Amino acid sequence: MSAAYERVQAARAKGRPTSVDYINNIFTNFQELHGDRRFGDDGAIVAGIGRLSDMPVTIIAQEKGQTTKEKIARNFGSPNPEGYRKALRLMKQAEKFRRPVICFVDTSGAYPGLGAEERGQAEAIAENLMEMMTLRTPIISVLVGEGGSGGALALAVSDEVWMMENSIYSVISPEGCASILWRDAKKVKEASECLRLTAEDLYSLGVIERIIPESGRDFTAAYMNLRTWLKKALDDRAGLSPEELIEKRYQRFRKFGSVSIQNEVD
Amino acid sequence: MIPKTLFKKANNELEHIGRTVYEDFVEATQTCPQCGFELTATELKDNHEVCTKCGHHFRMNARQRIELIADKDSFTELFADMESVNILSFPGYDEKLRSSRAKSGEREGVVVGEASVGGRRCVMFVMESQFMMGSMGSVVGEKVALAFERATREGLPVLGFTVSGGARMQEGIVSLMQMAKTSGAVKLHSDAGLLYIAVLTDPTTGGVSASFAMEGDIILAEPGALICFAGPRVIEQTIRKKLPKDFQTAEVLLEHGFVDAIAPRNIQKEMLANLLALHEKEESE
Ligand SMILES: [Zn+2]
Numbered sequence: 044m045s046a047a048y049e050r051v052q053a054a055r056a057k058g059r060p061t062s063v064d065y066i067n068n069i070f071t072n073f074q075e076l077h078g079d080r081r082f083g084d085d086g087a088i089v090a091g092i093g094r095l096s097d098m099p100v101t102i103i104a105q106e107k108g109q110t111t112k113e114k115i116a117r118n119f120g121s122p123n124p125e126g127y128r129k130a131l132r133l134m135k136q137a138e139k140f141r142r143p144v145i146c147f148v149d150t151s152g153a154y155p156g157l158g159a160e161e162r163g164q165a166e167a168i169a170e171n172l173m174e175m176m177t178l179r180t181p182i183i184s185v186l187v188g189e190g191g192s193g194g195a196l197a198l199a200v201s202d203e204v205w206m207m208e209n210s211i212y213s214v215i216s217p218e219g220c221a222s223i224l225w226r227d228a229k230k231v232k233e234a235s236e237c238l239r240l241t242a243e244d245l246y247s248l249g250v251i252e253r254i255i256p257e258s259g260r261d262f263t264a265a266y267m268n269l270r271t272w273l274k275k276a277l278d279d280r281a282g283l284s285p286e287e288l289i290e291k292r293y294q295r296f297r298k299f300g301s302v303s304i305q306n307e308v309d
Numbered sequence: 310m311i312p313k314t315l316f317k318k319a320n321n322e323l324e325h326i327g328r329t330v331y332e333d334f335v336e337a338t339q340t341c342p343q344c345g346f347e348l349t350a351t352e353l354k355d356n357h358e359v360c361t362k363c364g365h366h367f368r369m370n371a372r373q374r375i376e377l378i379a380d381k382d383s384f385t386e387l388f389a390d391m392e393s394v395n396i397l398s399f400p401g402y403d404e405k406l407r408s409s410r411a412k413s414g415e416r417e418g419v420v421v422g423e424a425s426v427g428g429r430r431c432v433m434f435v436m437e438s439q440f441m442m443g444s445m446g447s448v449v450g451e452k453v454a455l456a457f458e459r460a461t462r463e464g465l466p467v468l469g470f471t472v473s474g475g476a477r478m479q480e481g482i483v484s485l486m487q488m489a490k491t492s493g494a495v496k497l498h499s500d501a502g503l504l505y506i507a508v509l510t511d512p513t514t515g516g517v518s519a520s521f522a523m524e525g526d527i528i529l530a531e532p533g534a535l536i537c538f539a540g541p542r543v544i545e546q547t548i549r550k551k552l553p554k555d556f557q558t559a560e561v562l563l564e565h566g567f568v569d570a571i572a573p574r575n576i577q578k579e580m581l582a583n584l585l586a587l588h589e590k591e592e593s594e
Contacts, residue, residue: 155539155547160557163567165518165538172492173524177500193488193519200489214476214485224478238481239397250482293493299486300447302391305416
């Protein structure tokens with residue numbers, strides 16, 4: 044059994060807490076806010092305002108649902124464009140009222156459906172990436188389960204990105220990678236290893252700042268730790284001007300990538 | 310998110326051998342996938358890789374594109390010395406990079422430079438389908454980000470031509486991060502009040518469509534180009550239904566409001582030159 048594939052299964056396991064559990068256990072006074080004011084309300088994204096200790100914050104979360112009924116209503120956590128547009132609307136609102144934004148990421152990917160394409164899935168994600176980069180308020184993102192590709196990144200262009208110990212974050216699902224590169228869906232374990240998608244992998248690649256430890260099925264300590272660390276991360280940024288914040292965020296992403304410079308010109 | 314078909318090998322070895330044997334005697338021909346007309350390589354080249362009978366736009370490589378769009382001898386290439394690194398030691402990636410370099414004659418999947426178009430200076434980036442179907446790895450992301458940063462510094466507009474199967478899986482999460490990096494560079498260029506025109510060509514999909522391709526102030530698309538986030542096959546597998554024909558073409562995106570105009574190759578340069586002229590700032594001093 045591949046260690047990476049075990050993590051993939053753990054991240055998707057039935058009974059694992061979903062974003063709503065994090066919201067209920069970390070924040071108080073949560074008021075959900077619905078709709079993108081353009082087309083509709085996407086159940087795959089839960090968003091609203093609440094308090095982190097005393098501090099009002101905007102919370103935006105991808106939610107997969109727990110029961111079958113919930114899962115269907117939440118489209119299994121795969122947002123449509125209106126979900127990303129709802130997220131952006133509430134980020135802009137947070138900017139206006141100078142509230143920090145906390146995002147919880149849990150999706151196998153943006154929904155690949157007919158309506159999603161017609162309503163501009165690519166455009167919706169692209170706009171979030173651009174606008175988040177220069178949002179004039181702090182953003183912290185936490186991957187709680189699956190972080191699938193651009194659909195996850197659209198809630199993770201943030202000042203810091205953290206991962207739960209058993210969450211994964213990848214450019215493509217191991218199943219998709221195996222079937223495209225090797226034409227063999229059974230090579231999913233091998234793909235899981237190659238993609239380097241575990242929290243430890245991402246930490247060593249410098250793509251995330253923190254791993255939140257888990258202890259079995261009891262998340263009480265994890266929620267407490269998260270509350271403490273979120274508060275600290277926001278306190279650390281309280282003294283920064285929006286310009287400093289944006290510059291740091293841009294540099295955080297600007298450094299990703301590895302290139303070799305060839306001196307000989309042919 | 311990337312449809313399998315985009316990674317289909319275009320030419321087999323037999324075909325290649327056939328070509329080298331016969332090319333002195335018989336000119337290679339291509340059959341137009343839209344109307345079935347047989348076109349010789351010369352006919353296609355002279356018509357900017359567009360079918361002379363029905364107007365179908367074949368793929369065009371980056372150098373041909375630069376020749377079509379940039380004013381004569383105005384293109385100066387930038388950042389040409391970058392090559393990819395197999396950061397994750399992904400199996401098969403080194404060989405894939407080598408064969409793509411040989412196949413395309415390029416070091417990577419995008420060519421960047423400064424040029425003038427209709428007499429107006431701009432920074433251009435042109436993606437190359439022959440290099441791993443323009444998939445976005447570190448080098449593509451870095452060169453596109455550098456293109457925007459340079460344009461921001463110099464106060465120049467950016468003209469970008471996209472063609473991409475999406476993310477480059479072999480670079481894993483680092484490939485995904487290029488979407489954020491390039492989008493940030495586009496945003497800073499935009500916040501400086503500068504113009505970015507994106508021209509989407511066949512195919513523009515996945516991580517590139519969900520980042521800098523869809524971030525233009527003005528988004529043009531070539532006739533018939535496949536433009537999507539998720540490819541047709543992925544969608545069909547998800548919804549378990551056949552998609553309507555031509556569901557994700559440039560023309561359908563125009564109808565749904567996601568591109569500004571269709572830009573056929575015979576008037577593409579003219580359209581771009583006009584748009585650049587319309588955005589020219591008056592001398593302030
Ligand atoms: Zn034709």
